[in-house]
Amino acid sequence: MSQRDRDRERLELALDAAGLDLWENNLVTGEVIQHAARTFRELGYPDEEVPQLVANSLDLVHEDDRDRLGTALGELLAGSTADYRCEFRLRARTGDWVWYANHGRVMEGEGGRPGERFVGVTFNIDERKRRETELADIYRQLEEQNQQLHRLIASLELLAATDALTGLANRRTLMESSARECKRAERYGHALAMLLVDIDRFKDINDRWGHLVGDHVICAAAELCRQGIRQGVDIAARLGGEEFVLLLPETDGRGAMALADKLRLAMAGHCVADGDGQPVPFTVSIGVASFEPGLSHMQLLHHADKALYRAKHQGRNRVHRFEDVAAG
Structure with a gap:
């Protein structure tokens, strides 16, 4: 060899x-x-x-x-x-x-x-390839589970931030957003307005047509509030019961009053159906308040509430602003 x-x-x-x-x-x-x-x-x-x-x-x-x-x-x-x-x-x-x-x-x-x-x-290299395939399957499953987790977290965050009945922002989200917007308006000198909307004689609606129809009225009012705001700018929230708040950044008193009156007319022209398909009309009263330097978000809400009280006191289906209440 x-x-x-x-x-x-x-x-x-x-x-x-x-x-x-x-x-x-x-x-x-x-x-x-x-x-x-x-x-x-x-x-x-x-x-x-x-x-x-x-x-x-x-x-x-x-x-x-x-x-x-x-x-x-x-x-x-x-x-x-x-x-x-x-x-x-x-x-x-x-x-x-x-x-x-x-x-x-x-x-x-x-x-x-x-x-x-x-x-x-x-x-x-068959064993190595099979391990790679198994690992790829594991990574794919983990990625799918991760995406499901993200969707679940997003759903939970949405549930925590929205009202279950109407889908509007809930009270907690409103308080956080209004506090933030008041600080922003204070810092930069920007306009900010708030509308407090209340369904007129809502107890009478519940007593006459029942709570299911009452819920329909709340949802209809909420949808009209949602349609009336600028998406991605304004915030529509359910404060509780039959009360709603519209938070309007970069909106002065005149613009807020114009929106409030437009919203009032839309509510007055809208009906929901009762169990027999008969129309159930409803109206709202609205209080309008504008941010002033030094106001907190709770004070701004209090001003809007005072304006709402005046609208109710003067016959309902009305819009009043806090400045007029404070002046007279």
Whole structure:
């Protein structure tokens, strides 16, 4: 045995111990100098079938991996890359698909002839790929659960911030928002107004038509409040019972009065249906207050409440502003 044969034998032993399957092709003649015998044995093919399989080796490659394999070989032979590396699936004799990887390089042939030998190794990466797939599934499930958690948190935050019956902001959200807007108006000298809206004779509605119709009236009034504000700027909230508050940043007293009267007319022109489909009309009274330097959000609400009381006292279905109440 020559030294070269002994070196090759040692190399093959080391490769076999490492799970690497040596192969070699002659790029000039197309001859398969050494095929990946270990790989074919792992796939369950008997020795007598191997020559035919080597001649048609691409048929063993999963169709989804063939383009990737061809691209990697093409880049190597075109000189775009010095190394050939590719991962792909091979069909076992049982029909199962098993993941393998190839690493190879073009080397000199006998006498130093360049570009003659294509030498590389094939090795089984199926377990690693399966772990990667399992991890990918775990990450996907975690991401789905994370998204569900975010949706749940968003739903909980929405529930905590909105009134269950009307969907408007609730009292807590109103207090937080009005405190923030009052500080902002104080700091920058911007206009800020508040409307306190109360459904007239709401107890009579409940007594005559029942609480279900009363809830319909509350929801109808809430929807008209929502439609009357600037989305993303103003805030419509249910203060409690049949009372609503509209918080209007960047709105002066004149603009607030105009909106209040428009809203009053919309309420007066709206009806809900009772259980027999008969119309149930309702009206509202509205108190208007404008922010002044030094006012807290609770004081602003108190001013709007005083204006509302005057509107109620003077016959309901009216709009009054605090400045007129304070002056007279």
